[in-house]
């Protein structure tokens with residue numbers, strides 16, 4: 001039994017231009033740090049399949065999925081929103097990114113691995129049911145959560161989102177769905193400028209002011225997330241694992257450090273152990289300082305891989 005790392009080579013071919021922060025080098029930085037820290041040989045590698053139409057359709061409208069397929073360019077670049085573009089490899093990357101998260105669920109449910117980290121891009125948590133935005137096309141974590149519920153017959157799953165941006169897409173897909181508890185922290189006010197008003201009862205969002213560092217983040221997790229998770233008793237736990245709240249990340253203005261990512265992973269792993277037989281699938285979201293991203297993922301995956 002081990003921790004799986006799931007990725008696909010096409011996730012590196014998705015490229016939105018040389019100045020775009022959501023760049024292919026992110027996955028190389030993660031890989032380099034897994035190797036340099038000696039963690040790599042302890043991880044089980046899996047190649048992500050493409051998500052099927054049926055799997056995507058649990059989270060997205062059929063017409064939206066078809067529109068993304070139609071938009072995919074044979075050459076050049078097509079913009080879906082000002083921040084989100086497709087090159088000729090993007091559709092394949094997005095299908096494999098969602099498929100990685102689905103495979104993670106199957107591997108954990110099948111007892112082949114203890115838990116899984118999906119090192120994939122494009123990210124997913126801003127992707128709404130019928131809208132691409134914020135670097136995201138398909139909502140990878142939502143597709144995986146719905147796969148756990150509908151293909152594996154689970155009744156309760158939790159999604160933990162510590163990306164510096166609010167996971168508005170995940171909220172759009174699950175608000176009011178009592179099978180899912182979403183626990184999130186995010187800088188506020190900040191893109192995508194939501195998550196604090198008229199929030200459904202299954203959403204445990206904690207907005208954090210710019211400048212909040214590790215102690216403020218840990219307080220939110222301890223006082224809001226952990227009691228809610230204990231009451232909910234999830235049968236499977238997902239991470240929307242964005243690392244852009246790191247103090248070295250220029251994308252935003254929170255002040256987490258490497259150790260905070262290890263700490264939060266340990267808290268959530270304890271919840272997963274208590275209620276979910278340890279079942280965790282973590283899916284990469286943001287994180288744009290390549291060094292901080294690589295180091296923080298190491299802290300996260302190291303805790304996942306601990307016996």
Ligand SMILES: [Zn+2]
Pocket residue numbers: 163164165242244285286287
């Ligand atoms: Zn983000």
